[in-house]
Amino acid sequence: MSQSPLSQTKDVNDDYLESFAKLAQRIRSGNSFSGNERNCAFMNSRDGTFTDASYSLGLDLIDDSRGMAVMDLDKDGDPDYLLTNRTAPRFRILRNDINTENNWLVINLIGDPKKGCPRDAIGARVEVNVDGRKIFRTLYAGDSFLSQSSKSLRFGLGQSTKVDDIKVQWPSGHDEVFDIGLEAGEFILRQGTGKAEPTKAPAFLKEWVSLSPVIVESSDELRIRLSQPLKLPKELEFVDLEGNKRFIDELTKNGPVLVNLWASWCAPCIDELRDFAEKTSTFKKEGLELLALSVDNLYEGINVSPDEIIKKVKSVGYQGRLGFANDDLIAALDSLIRESIYRHTEIPIPTSLLIDRDSWLTVIYKGKVAVSQIISDKSKMGLGPNVARKEASPFEGLWAQKDFVRNPIAVSNFYLEAGYFEEAKEHLSSFLSNHKVIPGSDTGTRKSAQLAQVHYKLAEIFSLSGDNASALSQFKAACHLNPNDQRMLLRKVYSLAEAGESKKAEIEAKVLCEKFPSSINHLTLLGDVYTANGEEQKAVEVYNQIIRKNAKTIPALRGLSWLHSRAETPDIRDGVKAVRLAEFLMKSPGANNNPDFNMIIGSAYKELGDENKSINYINKSYELALDQFALDVIRELKKNFPDMIPRQKEES
Numbered sequence: 001m002s003q004s005p006l007s008q009t010k011d012v013n014d015d016y017l018e019s020f021a022k023l024a025q026r027i028r029s030g031n032s033f034s035g036n037e038r039n040c041a042f043m044n045s046r047d048g049t050f051t052d053a054s055y056s057l058g059l060d061l062i063d064d065s066r067g068m069a070v071m072d073l074d075k076d077g078d079p080d081y082l083l084t085n086r087t088a089p090r091f092r093i094l095r096n097d098i099n100t101e102n103n104w105l106v107i108n109l110i111g112d113p114k115k116g117c118p119r120d121a122i123g124a125r126v127e128v129n130v131d132g133r134k135i136f137r138t139l140y141a142g143d144s145f146l147s148q149s150s151k152s153l154r155f156g157l158g159q160s161t162k163v164d165d166i167k168v169q170w171p172s173g174h175d176e177v178f179d180i181g182l183e184a185g186e187f188i189l190r191q192g193t194g195k196a197e198p199t200k201a202p203a204f205l206k207e208w209v210s211l212s213p214v215i216v217e218s219s220d221e222l223r224i225r226l227s228q229p230l231k232l233p234k235e236l237e238f239v240d241l242e243g244n245k246r247f248i249d250e251l252t253k254n255g256p257v258l259v260n261l262w263a264s265w266c267a268p269c270i271d272e273l274r275d276f277a278e279k280t281s282t283f284k285k286e287g288l289e290l291l292a293l294s295v296d297n298l299y300e301g302i303n304v305s306p307d308e309i310i311k312k313v314k315s316v317g318y319q320g321r322l323g324f325a326n327d328d329l330i331a332a333l334d335s336l337i338r339e340s341i342y343r344h345t346e347i348p349i350p351t352s353l354l355i356d357r358d359s360w361l362t363v364i365y366k367g368k369v370a371v372s373q374i375i376s377d378k379s380k381m382g383l384g385p386n387v388a389r390k391e392a393s394p395f396e397g398l399w400a401q402k403d404f405v406r407n408p409i410a411v412s413n414f415y416l417e418a419g420y421f422e423e424a425k426e427h428l429s430s431f432l433s434n435h436k437v438i439p440g441s442d443t444g445t446r447k448s449a450q451l452a453q454v455h456y457k458l459a460e461i462f463s464l465s466g467d468n469a470s471a472l473s474q475f476k477a478a479c480h481l482n483p484n485d486q487r488m489l490l491r492k493v494y495s496l497a498e499a500g501e502s503k504k505a506e507i508e509a510k511v512l513c514e515k516f517p518s519s520i521n522h523l524t525l526l527g528d529v530y531t532a533n534g535e536e537q538k539a540v541e542v543y544n545q546i547i548r549k550n551a552k553t554i555p556a557l558r559g560l561s562w563l564h565s566r567a568e569t570p571d572i573r574d575g576v577k578a579v580r581l582a583e584f585l586m587k588s589p590g591a592n593n594n595p596d597f598n599m600i601i602g603s604a605y606k607e608l609g610d611e612n613k614s615i616n617y618i619n620k621s622y623e624l625a626l627d628q629f630a631l632d633v634i635r636e637l638k639k640n641f642p643d644m645i646p647r648q649k650e651e652s
Contacts, residue, residue, distance in 0.1 A: 039083075063092065064085055064087045065085050066145055066146065067144055078100075080095050081093075082147075084146070104156055105154075105163060105185065105187075106153065106186035107128075109191075110190045110191065111172070116172035118171065120151065122151075123138070126139070127169075130155075130164060139151060152186070174191070186199045223377075224341060224365075225377065227385075231360055232248060234247075236249065236359075237328060238323045248359060252359045253357075253358070254289070254357075255288070255357055256357060257289045257291055258289070260272070260291065260351075260352045262349060262350045264296050264312045273313060273316050275370075276292075276318060277317035280319050290320030291322075292320055293322075293325040294325065352365040356382060362381050408457075417629060425458065428458040432458070435447075449482050452485065453482075455477040468495065471499070472496060475488065476492060490512070492508075493508045494528055498532060512526075520556075524546060524553070527559055531562075543560040544560070561578045561582045565600075566607075573607060575605075585601065595628060596633050598618075602616075602644075606618075622646075
């Protein structure tokens, strides 16, 4: 079975990565790997064929199951099944309750490392003789996708109550026979003892398996209670019926708000507004404000006036706030929900959002929702993570994990792409304030590595905003938590140069080059540091050294072309060389839509004296940078080419 890519590296096939991304998107859109087929189980018919026994065994579930482990949870001799699914429930326990009068034998092996056998005894072969029959089992490691079944070896004895003998072929090559006359049950066989030790079932396993899940009744309503409330961006805009711009956070300052997305042509929407109208007094008593936003005018060919909206809602008695949703509001909500919830589905009409004080999104209702459900959810807002976690799950049961941490980087990326710069910083900063590594503790843990990524992302945001001192502080924190991450080390050194600590940057860059003499990345870093420090000739020498090693090294081509067009040293300026390098750069994949590359070739043509081409590329670079929110490129363009950026675009 092929492995999923753990990181996007140069040695990973691009086609594979693209296909994997498409497959992942299909799963997030509600499709399954199996094509929504039911799980299957086949029984060996002992004639060279198999019989489909899925239904009779109770395994024909609609779950999109991926992993399966087999073990005797309740210690009654028969195998029970543990399934992991991509769909809910994500984890399912199937207890085998087939009643038979047959007897069984379970063997647990423990090897002796002193005899050359691993303690887990993987690879051991066990032969059980019972009533003249020989039954064989081999101990394997890993027998299902991302799963490990119990290491217990199970033998069906039929009506027999005892075994004649047991022979173990240990992985060390030693054969051992254990006591004859063992009764049915579960035993431990330790290498070198020749005796079997009976075992007893742990009490907690029986208690665990005895739990019965509460099945939620089927409903057309899709209610998503977030296990962690989601902070909505500031100044999330809608338009009131008078045409004035209003913001969601203006309303949530005073208390919780239910935002309802509806359309005048939508029958369930009108029914829902009628239900809201009938419960007006209930909403007022609960201190819950209603905001019904029409989406009518977002559809092509539809233009509904404020008077028509008023007439429509008056017909059902609705008395809450009214307004019009815009494309930016819907796009922001859709993107933010997609980043917070694994399953990707479109926002239907109607959809309601229960938002707590200070714009914390708590519950999403896709489809018509009962007022009683809204009031119940409102009463449980702000009661802490334990309540939120319980309300977020549709099933009762035991929790294997108490804390579910939302990916802070994914959410911050949404904020950045949508232009909510401050929200991105606040989101990451808030996450770091709630998830800290104790000073002096082990920095090689999974938690520290995750926190390092958050510090790194926050550092990049500070760098984009020009706050080099804060960026450097965050890069240092990232490297402290994950000192073996080369990408972080490289970026920290460059940040030193940006923050004005040029000598420190040069020293650390040289140390890395000495430590990794064959690494082009570290040598490129040294060239970038020289450029940032104004040591242009040294930078040119380093970039040329890199190109001699590999003529297609993009960062070196980029850096050298920039120096040939922008260097303060007259001898380095060379428009012909700058254009030649930039044109080669533009042949790389995705270069046409890269704002930085377009800036580089625009600068090169300016040095060459071709003003028309230069203006075209600079303008394209600025448009791409605005569209992609590439703040670093925007900053460079405004600094180096202020007269070539159209005034109206700059103001926008």
